[in-house]
Amino acid sequence: MKPRQWLGLLMVLLLGLMLVWLAREPSDVQSSNTPATSLLSQLLTDRSQQPGWAQARPDYRLQFPADHLAHNRFSIEWWYLTANLTAVETGEHYGAQFTLFRRGLAPTDSSANRWQQPQLYMGHMALTDTAAGQHRSAQRFSRQGPGLAGSTAQPLAVWLENWQLQAEQPQQLFPARLQAWDRQQQFGYQLRLTPDKPMLLQGQQGYSAKHAAVGPGQPQGASHYYSYTRLAVSGTLRKGEQRIEVRGQAWYDHEWTSSTLVEGQQGWDWFALQLDDGRDLTVIRVRGEQGDHWQLSLAGPDGAPLPVSGLPHLTVTQHWRSDDGVQYPARWRLKLAQPALDIQIKPRLADQEMKQLVRYWEGAVTVSGSHRGQGYVELTGYDQTD
Amino acid sequence: MTSRLLLRASLRSLYQQPLQLCMLLAGIMLGIAVVTAMQLSTQSARLSYQYASQQLASGARYQIRSAGGIAASVYARLKRAPEQWPLLPVVEFPVQLPGGEQLQLTGLDFLAEQQLRTAGQRVFSGGGSWNATLLQSAVWLGESTAQQLGLMLGDQLTLTTPVGERSLKLAGTLDDRTQPLLAQRILMDMGQALALSNQPEVLSYLLLPPPQGSAIARWPEVMLQKLRSQLPPDTHLQPLENPQPARLGDALYFNLNAMALLALLLGTLIVLSAVWLSLLQRRPLFAALRLAGVSGRQLYGFLLLETLVLAGLASAAGLALGVVIADQLLPLLVQSQAAFTAPPLARLSLNWGDIIRFGLLGCGSALLAAAWPCWQLARQSPLALQAAPVAALNEVKRPLVLRGAVLVLMPLAIVLVMQSQLLAVYLGTGLLALLAALLTTPLLQGLAAVCVVLIQRSGVGARHPLLLMVPRDCLRQQVYSKGVMWVLMLALSVSLAVTGMTDSFHTAFQGWIGQRLNAQVYTSPPDRDAPGQKAGLSTMLVEQLLTDPQVKAVARRARQPLTLAGLSLFIYGVDFPPAARTAYQFRQGDSETLWQGFQSGSEVLISEPLANHLQLGRGDYLSLPLVSGEQSFKIAGVYYDYGSYQGQVLISYPAFQRHWPEVPLGGIRLYLHNPDQAESFARQPVLKPYEVRLAGPIIRRSEQLFEQTFLITDALQLLLLVVALVAMVSNLLALQLHRQPELQRYRALGLSRAMRAGLLMGQALLLAFSAGLLAWLLGELMAWLLAERVQLLAFGWTVPWQFAPERGLIALLLGLIVALLAALYPAFKEVKS
Incomplete structure (x- = not known):
């Protein structure tokens, strides 16, 4: 080949190379409005149950402070705090709810990698501003990971990122400080919680059956459950840039299980009522196709459990429908034989619905009738039955 | 009619001399390729980081x-x-x-x-x-x-x-x-x-x-x-708009940009050299055209058009070649930051703007190169065109010293007068390089004259007349060969300048980190794992360590962010026991007085970049925003620092505690009586809950990071030299082609093949030696500018220029090797002819 032919060939090759390269040049980073597919929606709808989860046992005696911490061998666990608060300056009422849920993805953790620990945490936080007729709620998620969420013994604490409940003293959970702030919803609280009463073990020594036929060979449906039914609260609420000094009373629950509801059960109505006479009443109604299952407890003014007998008579006297059609009970009449009680329970605000990934109604209530008081009510499973 | 004649003549000439055409196109192509490769790879590396971040950032x-x-x-x-x-x-x-x-x-x-x-x-x-x-x-x-x-x-x-x-x-x-x-x-x-x-x-x-x-x-x-x-x-x-992997990364990108600018200069010179040579070689053709009735103006217009068309073609090819080279360079460039951060996938980013820019550069520089010689050719009479433009030895009459002095002083004057402007320094550097290129001819003339005199006086010339022919022939061919010299000189000087700047920075960085890390053990708080724990070290630990007989001194450290005149920086509260003071070198002032002022708590020390940013010096006052309001502190001294180009402020630890009592103790430096015991001391139970690091591994790691980061500059220098080599081979080949009739005469005169080949090699060596000498001077000057002026203006810190004679000698040797390699093929052809 002559030099000029070589030259021609070289030029053609190089030009070709350039064209090929130009053809594969990518466009800039672009935005897209393709709709999202929610991965999180699978968080609690994932029903795949693996064998190996621990089950609540009636013979298990709760041990503290260990049982204040997470129980990773159980698949579900929650730490719950609700409070009725009054602004020191204005006397206005506020309701506060703070919950951390733990969901285990596997009963054992074989990985040394902390990011792969099979524990997911979900946090819910709400603030009811009764005077303004406003209910704000926030939600967040995290894996346990390298200390992003979890519980520790030293110091005794449970947290999800910067939402945390932390004991002030070793070995005992209360007094404790609760800190939570949500930047998006612009609300939060910094509260100090001091126990007015000792801990109350719910059910039988902390074993809480959620349906009647719990026993060997029967379907599971029980949890371990204890409460601090009356905690004195002082601290600050944050509402936007506003800081409000508050005082009040709170209720704390900690419950863990591997199977809350059994086949045929839709949800529960949970009442945590602090009566003005110093007694605290827990009423749990698990709604089922085969009939409701009830669990009741009563703590005396000194915290000692008092006897409760007979089935309660609970009548829904009013309903409330959320803007997208879910109907919840919104007023009740509750009658008990022993102790003798005939009370009306009324939400401070009708719309205290938690429109989060898990949808439920959780709100501050007042108690009137034979006894006066205040409390919190939780209603779950109404969005599925509607 | 005339245009058709011109077109046909041009096409035939190029067709009959394909090698000549090839060399012209190769010259322009290489020039554009080197610029494209350098600029595209640097720009794409930055964009790769930016894309990688933006793609995931979604608004971050x-x-x-x-x-x-x-x-x-x-x-x-x-x-x-x-x-x-x-x-x-x-x-x-x-x-x-x-x-x-x-x-x-x-x-x-x-x-x-x-x-x-x-x-x-x-x-x-x-x-x-x-x-x-x-x-x-x-x-x-x-x-x-x-x-x-x-x-x-x-x-x-x-x-x-x-x-x-x-x-x-x-x-x-x-x-x-x-x-x-x-x-x-x-x-x-x-x-x-x-x-x-x-x-x-x-x-x-x-x-x-x-x-x-x-x-x-x-x-x-x-x-x-x-x-x-x-x-x-x-x-x-x-x-995220301007993601920078790390501070050293900044310095690297800065060096790359400087290299890319110098590559631009080199590329332009290669184009210039190729076009000039091509025009000079075709003088007899232009004479014939003028005799055939083509006017000077017509010839001028046509030559420019021809240059434009050829430059367009060659630029396209150069762009493609540059893209291929950049594609190879980019992963190296991105990987050089792997020590600092996870490197993104390297992907070249070329847009139409770049294509037009590089195309215009190719065509523009070719036209620029052709404009003056074409004008000269068009103005000359056919007879003058027929005469060869050969410079004789006795024509060396120009005032070399005066010209040299003017050429060197002018850019220096620009740099000194406009020393606060980075652009001016770049401009001065570029001008210096361009003007130095013009010195190549007088230098070659001078060297050749010296060679002639030496050969004649030693009597060697009488026994080996060929030796005398080497410098004389060089002078006769200087009009053709000066392009080769420019290219080689600039490639060598760019390589030398970048090596000089990197070496100087390396020496300064090494000295700084060695001095700064003069404690043996560094302790900092652990990362807290449980909520509510206070970050920071306890004062108990300090007291405990002070009572340890192995410990000579303990220095505490805490820091607080500050914004001063828009600069985000930290103020450090630091203890300076006598053992710790050697860690800091000051720009001026008696260190005894300076430390006394600092220990009083009313005076502060500031780093050199901050002093330069704020135009402050020793004895001036610096206003700091304290919780209680603004307060002025006297500046006790300005210390050299390469850790932050935003700058930092040091205040004595007790004073820091008074002003920021809530800031926890962030670190402790420990000075031991016996430095060899650092490792065993670090394992003490009292230090177990903390992060403990030894100075040795930190220094070694820093050194490793530096080496890894600047490895890419070696690769780029090699690229420049390879391009210069190819450009030289191309020019020498074209020169040899042009000299065929002359070499035939030598053959007729009885010069053997080996003698003719030796003549070519000798000439190449003399050219390279002249280019190398000039490159030594120019390279060191550019290195001084880049280190002492450009670094100061870009980052605020002074990098003292380090002169190393071996650097220049290596460049000179490299130049000779490149020239020998370039002359090998023409010499081989001559031997075979």
């Missing part, structure tokens, strides 16, 4: 990076801070497909994603349960990549990862049609990705999205300052 404006990545515990601590930083962790590393293609594996925390990141949501399709996502090895792959590999959802994909080959399940695909860069990514959950990396506890970087629920889309400066104050030392919050 800041990222947090650190040398060696971010510890997972640091991320957890920031997530638990009361400020609720909505940080998103990212881990990235390359993996290989079975076919060898490299993809970037990106690990994201899907839980954090879902709340905060919209881009994360929109790219997912497919599905799978949470168990599959978090607990099994599930991956998301670009849709087109999955199609190419013939993979369906649920199929297994084998990847070569840092921990070996792994089989992973395809859980979903990424929408790489709307986001083409996703075609290069594999997405995984963070936990899964970290399990495949070498460092399961280290994240590549964190992204900071805009504050949620805020009407202000940007983070207020006060919040950014707060975030900075919560970061460990050497971890930086950077805006």
Whole structure:
């Protein structure tokens, strides 16, 4: 080949190379409005149950402070705090709810990698501003990971990122400080919680059956459950840039299980009522196709459990429908034989619905009738039955 | 009629002299290729980092990076801070497909994603349960990549990862049609990705999205300052618009830009040299055309048009070649930052703007090169055109010293007069290089004259007349060969300048880090794992350590972020026991007085970059924003520092505690009586709960990072030299072609093949020697400018220029080798003829 032919060939090759390269040049980073597919929606709808989860046992005696911490061998666990608060300056009422849920993805953790620990945490936080007729709620998620969420013994604490409940003293959970702030919803609280009463073990020594036929060979449906039914609260609420000094009373629950509801059960109505006479009443109604299952407890003014007998008579006297059609009970009449009680329970605000990934109604209530008081009510499973 | 004649003559001439045409095109092509390669690779490396961040950022404006990545515990601590930083962790590393293609594996925390990141949501399709996502090895792959590999959802994909080959399940695909860069990514959950990396506890970087629920889309400066104050030392919050891997990375990019500018100069000279040579060689043809009735004006217009067409073709080829070279350089460039941060996948970014820019550069510089000689040719009479433009030895009459002095002093004057302007320094450097190119001819003339005199006086000339022919022939051919000299001189001087600047920076950096890390043991607080723990060291520890008989001195350190005149920096509260004072070198002042002033607490020390930014010096006053309001502090001294180009302020630790009592003790430096016992001392139980580091490994690691970062400059220098070599070969070949009749005469005169080849080699060596000498001078001058002036203006720190004679000697030797290599082929052809 002559030099000029070589030259021609070289030029053609190089030009070709350039064209090929130009053809594969990518466009800039672009935005897209393709709709999202929610991965999180699978968080609690994932029903795949693996064998190996621990089950609540009636013979298990709760041990503290260990049982204040997470129980990773159980698949579900929650730490719950609700409070009725009054602004020191204005006397206005506020309701506060703070919950951390733990969901285990596997009963054992074989990985040394902390990011792969099979524990997911979900946090819910709400603030009811009764005077303004406003209910704000926030939600967040995290894996346990390298200390992003979890519980520790030293110091005794449970947290999800910067939402945390932390004991002030070793070995005992209360007094404790609760800190939570949500930047998006612009609300939060910094509260100090001091126990007015000792801990109350719910059910039988902390074993809480959620349906009647719990026993060997029967379907599971029980949890371990204890409460601090009356905690004195002082601290600050944050509402936007506003800081409000508050005082009040709170209720704390900690419950863990591997199977809350059994086949045929839709949800529960949970009442945590602090009566003005110093007694605290827990009423749990698990709604089922085969009939409701009830669990009741009563703590005396000194915290000692008092006897409760007979089935309660609970009548829904009013309903409330959320803007997208879910109907919840919104007023009740509750009658008990022993102790003798005939009370009306009324939400401070009708719309205290938690429109989060898990949808439920959780709100501050007042108690009137034979006894006066205040409390919190939780209603779950109404969005599925509607 | 005339135009047709001109066209035909031009085409025939080029057709009959294909080698000549080839050399002209090769010259322009190489010039454009070197500029394209350098600029494109540097620009693409930056964009690769930017794209990689932006692609995942989805509105994030800041990222947090650190040398060696971010510890997972640091991320957890920031997530638990009361400020609720909505940080998103990212881990990235390359993996290989079975076919060898490299993809970037990106690990994201899907839980954090879902709340905060919209881009994360929109790219997912497919599905799978949470168990599959978090607990099994599930991956998301670009849709087109999955199609190419013939993979369906649920199929297994084998990847070569840092921990070996792994089989992973395809859980979903990424929408790489709307986001083409996703075609290069594999997405995984963070936990899964970290399990495949070498460092399961280290994240590549964190992204900071805009504050949620805020009407202000940007983070207020006060919040950014707060975030900075919560970061460990050497971890930086950077805006995403201009992602910088690290401080050393800045210096590297700066060097690369300087090299790219010098490459531009080199490229332009190569084009210039090629065009001139081509015109000179065709003088007899132009004479014939003029005799045939073509006017000077017509000839001028045609020559420019011809140059434009050829330059256009060659520029296109040069652009293509440059793209190919840049494609090879880019991964090296991106990998050079691997020590600082996870490198993104390198992808060249070329747009039409670049193509037009490089095309215009090729055509423009060719036209520029051709304009004056074409005008000269067009003006000359046919008879003058027929005469060869040969310079004789006795024509050397120009006032060499005067010209040289003017040429050197002019750019220096520009630099000194406009010393506060970076552009002026660049301009001065460029001008210096261009004007030095003009010195090549007089220098060659001078050297040749000296050679002639020496050969004649020694009597060697009588025995070996060929030796005398070498310098004389060189002079006769200088009109043709000066282009070769320019190219070689500039390539050598650029290489020398960059080496000089890097060497100087290296020496300064080494000295600085050696002095600064003069303590034996460094202790800092552990990363807290449980909420509510106060970060910081306890004063009890200090007291405990002070009573240890092995400890000579203990120096405390705490820091607080500050904003001074728009600069984000830290003020450090530091103890300076006498043993610690050698760590700081001052610009001026008696160190005894200076330390006394500092210890009083009313005076501060500031780093050189800060002093330069604020135009402050020793004895001036610096106003600091304290909690109690603004307060002025006298500047006790200005110390040299290469740690932060924003600058820093030092104040005595007791004074710092008075002004910022809430800031915890952030670190302790320990000076031991016996430095050899540092390792055993660090294992003491009292230090067990803390982070303990020894000075030795830190210095070694810094050194390693420096070497790795600047490795790429060696590769680029090699590229410049190779281009210069090819350009030289091309020019020498063209020269030889032109000299065929002359060499025939030598043959007729009885010069053997070996003698003729020796003549060519000797001439090449003399040319290279002249070019090398000038390159030595110019290279060191440019190195001085880059180190002493440009670094100061760009970063605020002084890098003392280090003269190293071996650097120049190596450049000279390199020049001679390149010239010999370049002359080999023409000499070989002569031997074979």
